[in-house]
Amino acid sequence: MNDKKLYTPGPLNVSLSTKEAMLVDLGSRDLEFMDTVKYIRSKLLEIAGVSSDDFTSVPVQGSGTFAIEAVFTTSVPRTNGKVLVLENGAYGVRIGQILNALGIQTKTLKFLEDEKVDVKMVEKELMKDQSFTNVAMVHSETSSGVLNPIKEIGVLVEKHLPDASYLVDAMSSFGAIDIDMEGSNIDFLVSSANKCLEGVPGFSYAICRKERLRKCKGWSRSLVLDLVAQWEVLERTGQFRFTPPTHAMLAFRQALLEYEKEGGLSGRAQRYKENCQIIRDGMKSFGFKTLLDASHEGYIITSFYFPQHSNFDFQDFYSGLKEKGQVIYPGKVTKAACFRIGNIGHLFPRDMRHLLSCVKEVCRDMDITLPMDMKQDWI
Ligand SMILES: Cc1ncc(COP(=O)(O)O)c(C=O)c1O
Known part of the structure; x- marks a missing residue:
């Protein structure tokens, strides 16, 4: 079997040295592995341009969709939860599907799939209805290639719904397109190992505003996707709650070193x-x-x-x-x-x-x- 060149949204090609980094078996409690997890978590914050005083990164086993679902199951309040979804492509549609599966009340604003989300229409909606507890959108809509105005939307969310959480699916942009997390008022940003940071598939991660994450304790409708629980155990023990993707994390550490080397x-x-x-x-x-x-x-x-x-x-x-x-x-x-x-x-x-x-x-x-x-x- 020969390697193919993958001109796709993923899985993507990775370097030989990233693949070679997986040729080691480590236990989840090995110091070397725990150091790897620590390094990855802090490096992700550095790439996001945020401080560990205010943000934390929480890896989640599984593909990118797992971390998106983890953010929703964890951060939408159980009683009055209502999410505004800004949708202009298949990955926006998927957000709606996740919320539907979770039984969460949703309003979807649909936009043309070959155009950016229209900021003026979003502002109109936010002025009309202030009952949303969460707002969600995709940054780089990989279904078409559209790049959405996450900062303009984040500023509007902060202005009209200061108590709402703002989730950005930055799956195919994080690490390659500059995102001003603070200036865009992003509370939860999601991406995965096998996109622009060029690790192998196996885990995804959410970069979370700590103040928001803390408030979500006990809200999760899922055991495995509970981001607060995952965060607490990682902080307390340096370990994952369930079997960690050891090989994928070793590959990711190497991928991050190569990312740094590339500038x-x-x-x-x-x-x-x-x-x-x-x-x-x-x-x-x-x-x-x-x-x-x-x-x-x-x-x-x-x-x-x-x-x-x-x-x-x-x-x-x-x-x-x-x-x-x-x-x-x-x-x-x-x-x-x-x-x-x-x-x-x-x-x-x-x-x-x-x-x-x-x-x-x-x-x-x-x-x-x-x-x-x-x-x-x-x-
Ligand atoms: C913008 C976006 N969101 C979500 C996903 C889903 O990620 P996964 O297939 O890793 O679950 C992708 C995958 O390409 C994506 O590009």
Whole structure:
């Protein structure tokens, strides 16, 4: 089995040294492992740009969705809990599904999936209804590539609902797109190990405002996803409550060292921006069209429309690329037929150029002449 290049929202490629860091078996009570957990927790706060006086990071076993569900089950009050969800894509929809499964009262403001959340409409809602105990939204909507205005929304939440908790799903942005947690009044930020920090899948984490987290004690509807309990045990013993993802955490420590070596957030952002630009320029030069207008897009993933060329078949396109070891992703928007090319993970400009040369070959095999003719191939 050979490694593939994953131009997807995850799982993502990781470095060989990150994988090699897992070749050690440690017990959950080994000092070396407990030091690793401590290092990871403090490093996450450093990356978030917040002080340990006011914030704490709580790792949660499982993929990113587990930490999102942990924040909701823990931080929505049991009696009068009501969450305002700002939704403009599949991951916003998932937030609604989590709340529904938890039986939590929810109001969802829906926005177009190819545009940012509209700040003015949110302000209108907040002026009309002040009964929300929590507000939630996604930062980088990986289903399309839209980058949402989390700071503007956070300022509004603070102004109109100072007692409400504000959750941001920063799954595909944390570590690569600057987030001003304090200035955005974020109380809970969630991400996972296998996104922009380039660890392996296995755990996620919430960066929590301590003052808010403390107040949530006893609210959790779940035993395993109780963030307060997880936090208390980690603080008291340095250990997880249940079997920890030891290998994934060892890999993450190595990934964090490599992140630092690359220049932290600015270094990582620079590489991802370059990756993204190469793909967007290259695909556009072939005649592919992007779903998003530049004013709405981030630099994590790009959605491209299926060309209307009679020879284009996404399954053949996908399989042709996969045979060459290049994995792209189907689209995840409802209103248009699209595919997505991600540019995060252990991918470099040379990989993006190689993907473009594979796209060229696969199009040739499908009898599609590049560049496509905008008049004939895009009816
Ligand atoms: C913005 C966002 N939220 C949530 C998730 C879900 O994360 P997971 O699949 O790790 O549970 C993803 C995954 O790509 C994501 O991009």
